[in-house]
Amino acid sequence: MRQVTLHDVANAIGVSAQTVSRVINQRPDVADATRVRVWETIRQLGYKPNIMARGLVSRRSHVLGVITLTLNDYFRSEVMTGLEKDARARGYACHLSFAKEDADDLPELVDSMLARQVDAIALLMPKRFVYPEFHVDVPVVSIAHLLDHPRAINVDVDNIDGAYQAIRYLLDQGHRTIGHITGPMDWAPAADRVEGARRALAEEQVPLTLRNYVESKDWTLQSGYEAACQLLEQLPDLTAIFCHNDWMALGAYRALREMGRRIPTDVSVLGYDDLPICQFMEPPLSSVRQPGEGLGQLMAQLVITAIDHAEAYRQDMLVPAELMVRDSVIAPSLTV
Amino acid sequence: MRQVTLHDVANAIGVSAQTVSRVINQRPDVADATRVRVWETIRQLGYKPNIMARGLVSRRSHVLGVITLTLNDYFRSEVMTGLEKDARARGYACHLSFAKEDADDLPELVDSMLARQVDAIALLMPKRFVYPEFHVDVPVVSIAHLLDHPRAINVDVDNIDGAYQAIRYLLDQGHRTIGHITGPMDWAPAADRVEGARRALAEEQVPLTLRNYVESKDWTLQSGYEAACQLLEQLPDLTAIFCHNDWMALGAYRALREMGRRIPTDVSVLGYDDLPICQFMEPPLSSVRQPGEGLGQLMAQLVITAIDHAEAYRQDMLVPAELMVRDSVIAPSLTV
DNA sequence: CTGATTCCCGTTAGCGTTCACGAATACTGG
DNA sequence: CCAGTATTCGTGAACGCTAACGGGAATCAG
Numbered sequence: 001m002r003q004v005t006l007h008d009v010a011n012a013i014g015v016s017a018q019t020v021s022r023v024i025n026q027r028p029d030v031a032d033a034t035r036v037r038v039w040e041t042i043r044q045l046g047y048k049p050n051i052m053a054r055g056l057v058s059r060r061s062h063v064l065g066v067i068t069l070t071l072n073d074y075f076r077s078e079v080m081t082g083l084e085k086d087a088r089a090r091g092y093a094c095h096l097s098f099a100k101e102d103a104d105d106l107p108e109l110v111d112s113m114l115a116r117q118v119d120a121i122a123l124l125m126p127k128r129f130v131y132p133e134f135h136v137d138v139p140v141v142s143i144a145h146l147l148d149h150p151r152a153i154n155v156d157v158d159n160i161d162g163a164y165q166a167i168r169y170l171l172d173q174g175h176r177t178i179g180h181i182t183g184p185m186d187w188a189p190a191a192d193r194v195e196g197a198r199r200a201l202a203e204e205q206v207p208l209t210l211r212n213y214v215e216s217k218d219w220t221l222q223s224g225y226e227a228a229c230q231l232l233e234q235l236p237d238l239t240a241i242f243c244h245n246d247w248m249a250l251g252a253y254r255a256l257r258e259m260g261r262r263i264p265t266d267v268s269v270l271g272y273d274d275l276p277i278c279q280f281m282e283p284p285l286s287s288v289r290q291p292g293e294g295l296g297q298l299m300a301q302l303v304i305t306a307i308d309h310a311e312a313y314r315q316d317m318l319v320p321a322e323l324m325v326r327d328s329v330i331a332p333s334l335t336v
Numbered sequence: 337m338r339q340v341t342l343h344d345v346a347n348a349i350g351v352s353a354q355t356v357s358r359v360i361n362q363r364p365d366v367a368d369a370t371r372v373r374v375w376e377t378i379r380q381l382g383y384k385p386n387i388m389a390r391g392l393v394s395r396r397s398h399v400l401g402v403i404t405l406t407l408n409d410y411f412r413s414e415v416m417t418g419l420e421k422d423a424r425a426r427g428y429a430c431h432l433s434f435a436k437e438d439a440d441d442l443p444e445l446v447d448s449m450l451a452r453q454v455d456a457i458a459l460l461m462p463k464r465f466v467y468p469e470f471h472v473d474v475p476v477v478s479i480a481h482l483l484d485h486p487r488a489i490n491v492d493v494d495n496i497d498g499a500y501q502a503i504r505y506l507l508d509q510g511h512r513t514i515g516h517i518t519g520p521m522d523w524a525p526a527a528d529r530v531e532g533a534r535r536a537l538a539e540e541q542v543p544l545t546l547r548n549y550v551e552s553k554d555w556t557l558q559s560g561y562e563a564a565c566q567l568l569e570q571l572p573d574l575t576a577i578f579c580h581n582d583w584m585a586l587g588a589y590r591a592l593r594e595m596g597r598r599i600p601t602d603v604s605v606l607g608y609d610d611l612p613i614c615q616f617m618e619p620p621l622s623s624v625r626q627p628g629e630g631l632g633q634l635m636a637q638l639v640i641t642a643i644d645h646a647e648a649y650r651q652d653m654l655v656p657a658e659l660m661v662r663d664s665v666i667a668p669s670l671t672v
Numbered sequence: 673c674t675g676a677t678t679c680c681c682g683t684t685a686g687c688g689t690t691c692a693c694g695a696a697t698a699c700t701g702g
Numbered sequence: 703c704c705a706g707t708a709t710t711c712g713t714g715a716a717c718g719c720t721a722a723c724g725g726g727a728a729t730c731a732g
Binding site for chain 2: 717718719721
C-alpha cells in the first residue's frame with residue numbers, strides 16, 4: 001500500500017511530474033485542459049502531497065512549535081486554541097511540548113523542535129522563567145517579554161490597562177477605600193496590575209497605603225481566602241476588593257461571608273480572568289476578561305508572517321482586556 | 337546560515353557521509369576510533385539530523401497526531417500532558433489540532449494529518465460524536481470506543497468501576513438512600529457510571545427507583561444546582577448524593593446549603609473527577625479521581641507500539657479510577 | 673602461503689518534491 | 703513567410719538522509 005506519488009499521477013495521464021507539481025502549486029504556466037485532467041486524476045488516485053518531501057526541498061516544514069508549562073489553566077488553554085486554529089487556517093500545524101515545571105528543559109525542547117525543522121516557535125511560559133539565549137534563526141513569539149533575540153515578538157494582554165479599567169470602574173461607582181489582593185509580585189502580571197490600579201487611583205488622588213494591599217503566596221482559592229482575612233483586618237472599612245484572579249475572588253467571597261459581610265451590599269468584589277465559574281458564583285462575579293483566543297490568533301499571525309518577512313520583523317504588541325460587568329459590584333452604601 | 341549536514345561532518349574529518357550516519361544510528365560496524373572522532377565533530381559543528389530528510393527515506397515522521405475538541409477541561413488537559421510526555425520520551429512529537437464543536441471537520445483534520453505523514457493518531461473526542469469510517473493505515477487510539485478500524489485501540493478510564501467504588505464507599509458508610517445526579521445520559525461516561533452504581537447497590541439489595549435519579553442537562557454547576565433541588569424534592573429523605581462530576585457537586589453544595597442541610601452532617605456528597613478545587617470546598621469534597629496523565633501515557637505507549645507491530649495490534653484497555661476520600665462523606669445520622 | 677572470514681567503510685541509488693533551465697509549440701506583427 | 707514573443711511542458715539536479723551492495727585491509731585457519 002505505497003502512498004500515491006506525484007509520478008503516479010503524472011504517469012497516469014502521460015505528463016511529467018513537474019507539471020503535476022505546477023498544478024498543485026497553482027502556477028500559471030499550465031494549459032487549462034491539462035490542469036483539469038491533472039486535478040481529475042489527483043482526485044481519482046487520492047493523491048496527497050508528501051509534506052516531508054516538500055519540506056525537504058522548500059526548507060519549510062509548515063510547522064509551528066509551541067512550548068507551554070501546562071494547559072491546565074483557562075487562559076493558556078484558550079490561547080492555545082486560538083493559536084492552533086489561526087495557524088491551521090494559514091496552513092501551519094502545531095507541535096506541542098510541555099516543559100517541566102521548573103522549565104529547565106526549555107533549551108533541549110527548543111533544540112528538538114529545531115531539529116524537526118519547525119518554522120517558528122511560540123512560547124507560552126510565565127515571565128518568571130529566565131529564558132535561555134536562543135541561538136535560533138527562526139522567529140519566536142512569546143507571551144510577556146523575551147530577551148534580545150532579533151527575531152523575537154512579544155505579545156501580552158495589557159495587564160496595566162486591565163487593572164486600570166477595573167479600578168476605574170470601582171472609582172466610578174463611588175468606591176474610595178479599595179483593598180487589593182495581588183498575585184505573587186514576582187509574577188509580571190501581578191506587578192502590572194498593581195501599576196494599572198495605581199494609575200487609576202492617582203487620577204482621583206485617592207491615597208494609597210500599604211494597608212490597601214495583601215500579596216497572596218500563590219493564585220489559589222485558599223491563598224485568596226487567607227489574603228482576604230488579613231485584608232479585612234488591616235483595612236476594615238474597605239468597600240470594595242480587587243482580586244488579581246477569580247480563584248482568589250472566590251476565596252474572598254468565602255472570607256467575607258464568614259465575617260458576615262454581604263456581597264455586594266457591604267463589600268463589592270472584582271475579579272480577574274473571567275473564568276466560566278464567574279457567572280455561577282453568588283452573586284455572579286464581575287471580572288476582567290483576557291481575550292485568550294484573540295491573543296493566540298495574534299501570536300500565530302505575527303509569527304507566521306515573520307517567517308517569510310525574515311529579518312527584524314520585531315514587534316511588540318498588547319491586546320486590551322475587557323471588563324465583564326455582573327452583579328458583584330454596586331455603589332458603596334453611605335452608612336459605611 | 338545553512339544548516340549543518342551529514343556531509344559537512346563527513347568532510348570535516350575525511351570520512352563518508354554514510355559512516356557518520358552509521359555513528360548516529362548506533363550501528364555496530366564502525367571502528368571505535370572513528371566513532372569518537374565523528375561524535376567530536378558532530379558536537380563541534382553543532383550538527384542536528386534533519387528529521388524531514390530522515391523521515392522521507394524511513395517513511396516515519398515520528399509524529400503523533402492528536403485531535404481534541406478542547407483542552408479547557410481538567411481531564412483532557414491531563415491526558416494531553418501524559419500523552420505528550422510519554423510520546424516525547426519515545427522520540428515522538430505531537431501535532432495538536434482542535435476539532436470544531438460539532439466535530440464535523442474531523443475527516444479533514446485526519447486527512448491533513450495523514451498528509452503530514454503522522455505515524456499514528458490519538459483521538460480525545462467524546463463518544464457522542466459518530467466517527468467517520470477512517471480509511472487510514474496508521475494505528476488510531478481513542479478514548480472511549482472506536483469503530484471497526486482494524487488498527488484501532490480503545491482506552492478509557494473504567495467509569496463503571498469508578499462509580500462502583502463510589503457507591504460501595506457510601507454503602508459501607510451505612511448509606512441506603514442515595515440520590516444520583518447524573519450527567520446527560522447520551523454521554524457514555526454518564527451511562528457507565530449509572531451502571532457501576534447499579535451494580536454496587538444490587539450487591540446490598542438496595543432498592544432503586546427513578547426517584548433516586550436526576551439527569552442534568554449539561555455538566556455545569558448551575559445544572560447541578562437545579563438537579564439537586566429537584567432531587568431533594570423527589571427524594572427528601574436521602575442521606576447522600578453521588579454527583580457525576582465535581583462541578584455539579586458544587587451546585588449540590590449550594591442547593592443543600594440553601595435548604596439548610598449541612599454537609600456532611602445531614603447529607604453526604606460524593607463527586608467525580610477530583611478537580612483541584614475539591615480540596616478548597618467546604619467541606620473538602622471526596623471525589624473519584626480519573627488518572628488522566630496515566631491514561632495519556634498509556635495511549636502513547638499503545639499506539640506507538642502499534643506503529644511498528646503493524647497489523648492487528650488491536651487492544652482495548654481500561655484504567656482504574658481511584659476514590660479520593662476527603663471530608664464530605666460520613667455515616668448517616670440515625671435520626672434521619 | 674592461500675583462501676575464507678571478519679571488520680570497516682565508501683559508492684550508488686533512491687525517498688517525493690521543487691528549482692533552474694531550456695526546448696518545443698503556438699501565436700504575433702510586419 | 704519569418705523572426706520574435708508567449709505559452710506550455712519536460713529534463714536534470716538537488717534537498718539531507720539511509721538501504722543495499724560491494725570492496726579493501728586485516729585476521730584467521732589449514
